[in-house]
Amino acid sequence: MRTDKKTLIVFSGDLDxxxxxxxxxxxxxxxxxxxxxFFTFWGLNILRKAKKVxxxxxxxxxxxTWMMPRGPSRLGLSRMNFxxxxxxxxxxxxKQQHVMTLxxxxxxxxxxxxxxxxxxxxxxxxxxxxxxxxxxVDFAGVASYLGEADEANVNLFV
Amino acid sequence: MRTDKKTLIVFSGDLDxxxxxxxxxxxxxxxxxxxxxFFTFWGLNILRKAKKVxxxxxxxxxxxTWMMPRGPSRLGLSRMNFxxxxxxxxxxxxKQQHVMTLxxxxxxxxxxxxxxxxxxxxxxxxxxxxxxxxxxVDFAGVASYLGEADEANVNLFV
Amino acid sequence: MRTDKKTLIVFSGDLDxxxxxxxxxxxxxxxxxxxxxFFTFWGLNILRKAKKVxxxxxxxxxxxTWMMPRGPSRLGLSRMNFxxxxxxxxxxxxKQQHVMTLxxxxxxxxxxxxxxxxxxxxxxxxxxxxxxxxxxVDFAGVASYLGEADEANVNLFV
Numbered sequence: 039m040r041t042d043k044k045t046l047i048v049f050s051g052d053l054d055x056x057x058x059x060x061x062x063x064x065x066x067x068x069x070x071x072x073x074x075x076f077f078t079f080w081g082l083n084i085l086r087k088a089k090k091v092x093x094x095x096x097x098x099x100x101x102x103t104w105m106m107p108r109g110p111s112r113l114g115l116s117r118m119n120f121x122x123x124x125x126x127x128x129x130x131x132x133k134q135q136h137v138m139t140l141x142x143x144x145x146x147x148x149x150x151x152x153x154x155x156x157x158x159x160x161x162x163x164x165x166x167x168x169x170x171x172x173x174x175v176d177f178a179g180v181a182s183y184l185g186e187a188d189e190a191n192v193n194l195f196v
Numbered sequence: 197m198r199t200d201k202k203t204l205i206v207f208s209g210d211l212d213x214x215x216x217x218x219x220x221x222x223x224x225x226x227x228x229x230x231x232x233x234f235f236t237f238w239g240l241n242i243l244r245k246a247k248k249v250x251x252x253x254x255x256x257x258x259x260x261t262w263m264m265p266r267g268p269s270r271l272g273l274s275r276m277n278f279x280x281x282x283x284x285x286x287x288x289x290x291k292q293q294h295v296m297t298l299x300x301x302x303x304x305x306x307x308x309x310x311x312x313x314x315x316x317x318x319x320x321x322x323x324x325x326x327x328x329x330x331x332x333v334d335f336a337g338v339a340s341y342l343g344e345a346d347e348a349n350v351n352l353f354v
Numbered sequence: 355m356r357t358d359k360k361t362l363i364v365f366s367g368d369l370d371x372x373x374x375x376x377x378x379x380x381x382x383x384x385x386x387x388x389x390x391x392f393f394t395f396w397g398l399n400i401l402r403k404a405k406k407v408x409x410x411x412x413x414x415x416x417x418x419t420w421m422m423p424r425g426p427s428r429l430g431l432s433r434m435n436f437x438x439x440x441x442x443x444x445x446x447x448x449k450q451q452h453v454m455t456l457x458x459x460x461x462x463x464x465x466x467x468x469x470x471x472x473x474x475x476x477x478x479x480x481x482x483x484x485x486x487x488x489x490x491v492d493f494a495g496v497a498s499y500l501g502e503a504d505e506a507n508v509n510l511f512v
Contacts, residue, residue: 039197039199039349039355041355041504044500047216047352049212049213049216049354051275054365054395054396055365057395058363058365058394058395058511061475061496062496062499062500065495065496065497065499065500066500068497069497069500071500078216079212079215079216080212080274080275096292098285098288098289098292099289101285102285102286102289105276106276116396117367117396118421118422127414127417127418128418128479130414131414131415131418131478131479131480131481132479134412134414135478135479137475137478137479159219159295162289162293162295163286163289163290163293163295164289165289179223180219180220180223181223181226181227183220183223184202184220184223184224184227184229184350187349187350188199188349188350191355191503191504192500192503192504192509193350193351193352193509194352194363194509194510194511195216195352195353195354195511196365196511197357197507205374205510207370207371207374207512209433236374237370237373237374238370238432238433254450256443256446256447256450257447259443260443260444260447263434264434317377317453320447320451320453321444321447321448321451321453322447323447337381338377338378338381339381339384339385341378341381342360342378342381342382342385342387342508345507345508346357346507346508351508351509351510352510353374353510353511353512
């Protein structure tokens with residue numbers, strides 16, 4: 039176990055929880071920690087490209103991905119979203135307060151070398167293909183997560 | 197602290213979060229780790245028997261348990277459930293992708309010796325009785341959880 | 355790392371999740387552990403004073419805080435809240451079962467020396483001012499949380 043390694047499972051695809059996860063990840067990386075984020079289930083939506091990508095999927099997978107938000111700009115809040123109005127309000131306040139946007143936090147995490155892993159089993163279940171996710175994302179399963187977590191001293195499930 | 201011990205608090209009773217918890221638990225057990233899952237609040241519903249069990253409860257407890265899902269087959273998704281349609285869709289895709297069902301994951305966890313503890317304080321609050329839960333489940337409180345967590349190197353709250 | 359230190363990030367402002375967090379915090383403190391709770395996003399509402407406090411805010415911040423619950427007595431459940439009816443029912447059963455209320459758990463945590471930190475960045479985003487939060491609460495950012503977590507052996511995200 040190393041005191042300079044952290045892992046986060048990002049299960050949630052809500053804007054507020056994604057912000058919390060990336061603020062922690064960037065904070066830890068800025069302090070010199072090695073950080074691994076493991077994206078699973080709804081959390082995969084955070085990594086999706088905003089543009090539609092042509093893919094081969096069966097009907098149910100197509101339905102699922104069609105109904106889910108493509109990327110950080112389309113995420114909603116876990117509470118008080120009111121069809122996107124709440125998310126819009128929060129982004130506006132964040133701008134006024136000079137807080138980084140989720141898009142900026144993701145870019146900063148990548149620049150700081152935060153490792154982002156997409157859970158392949160969840161990708162199969164949600165019908166999300168590799169080419170739909172941000173460049174630089176790795177792909178692995180639960181065994182890989184456990185290996186990383188065994189080395190870290192802080193492991194969170196968001 | 198041992199690097200071969202993990203604990204999970206399963207607070208949520210959503211199908212998707214339950215799947216995530218049991219995939220981690222099974223993965224860790226398969227790698228030789230000792231795993232303890234501590235079920236509390238809505239998470240207790242995951243352990244309920246599908247059949248109705250006759251019990252002595254007062255009115256409010258009866259109301260609560262009547263409104264909550266009995267067992268893994270009746271759980272909904274935390275997002276996009278649409279009255280059960282989302283859960284049905286996800287189960288269908290999981291079958292197509294040869295991913296184990298939650299019922300199979302629970303059985304596998306039990307076979308692998310994953311320790312499942314139901315939080316007795318939550319059981320009192322939710323009105324859930326011992327005989328309503330799966331055989332093989334243990335019963336304990338927060339002190340017991342903390343004792344287990346102190347021995348583990350990965351502790352998650354799902 | 356010390357085996358007698360725990361941290362909790364309290365992200366959620368739901369009554370049930372707040373109860374879980376404070377039951378763990380009080381349990382650990384009772385066993386002699388040093389406990390730090392870090393309140394962020396919706397979790398800040400748990401620490402709000404029930405009385406309205408006069409503050410200087412701009413329009414959006416005023417909207418946000420006006421729509422969010424002021425303090426533990428006004429929180430709802432994450433599931434089956436039914437406009438507050440579910441929360442009322444749960445509180446009633448808790449009373450019958452002689453379980454401490456959230457207000458009592460917070461007071462007990464303060465008496466036991468549990469350190470409560472409000473995340474200053476979230477306060478800016480949610481428009482919550484220092485004078486609106488309980489006396490005795492500290493104020494800090496993510497770096498402070500990471501410093502505390504590095505010393506603890508159990509770190510949860512609720």
